[in-house]
Amino acid sequence: MGYVIEGSEHGTDEEGFLLEPNYSDEAVGVIAAAEGIALTDAHWAVIRYLRDEYRERGQTPNFRSLLKGIAESVHPGADSKYLYDLFPAGPARQAAKIAGLPKPFGKGGY
Numbered sequence: 001m002g003y004v005i006e007g008s009e010h011g012t013d014e015e016g017f018l019l020e021p022n023y024s025d026e027a028v029g030v031i032a033a034a035e036g037i038a039l040t041d042a043h044w045a046v047i048r049y050l051r052d053e054y055r056e057r058g059q060t061p062n063f064r065s066l067l068k069g070i071a072e073s074v075h076p077g078a079d080s081k082y083l084y085d086l087f088p089a090g091p092a093r094q095a096a097k098i099a100g101l102p103k104p105f106g107k108g109g110y
Helices: 025-035 041-057 063-074 080-086 091-098
Strands: 002-005 008-011
Touching: 002 025, 025 041, 025 091, 041 063, 041 080, 041 091, 063 080, 063 091, 080 091
Parallel strands: none
Antiparallel strands: 002 008
């Protein structure tokens, strides 16, 4: 499985995560459509946050760290319901996938 982004094929793992990060806006649109997510400004704020974290740390945050970071810097007062409303298949994993990032390490993160 893979995604066609800007006219070229991008490989994925068995769960649909890109093997190499892709920071283009088109990648987000293609993957979000495949996930059945209609993007809003709130989605984009989380995506930008995750991309910044990935660039800075080399991996995406686990759910607790994501929630804390979003509540502190992106959407004050955000709670888990807020993130699950945006990314119902699991905010840390689904948001990272849609952001065009490789699969998160899983429990523990960083």
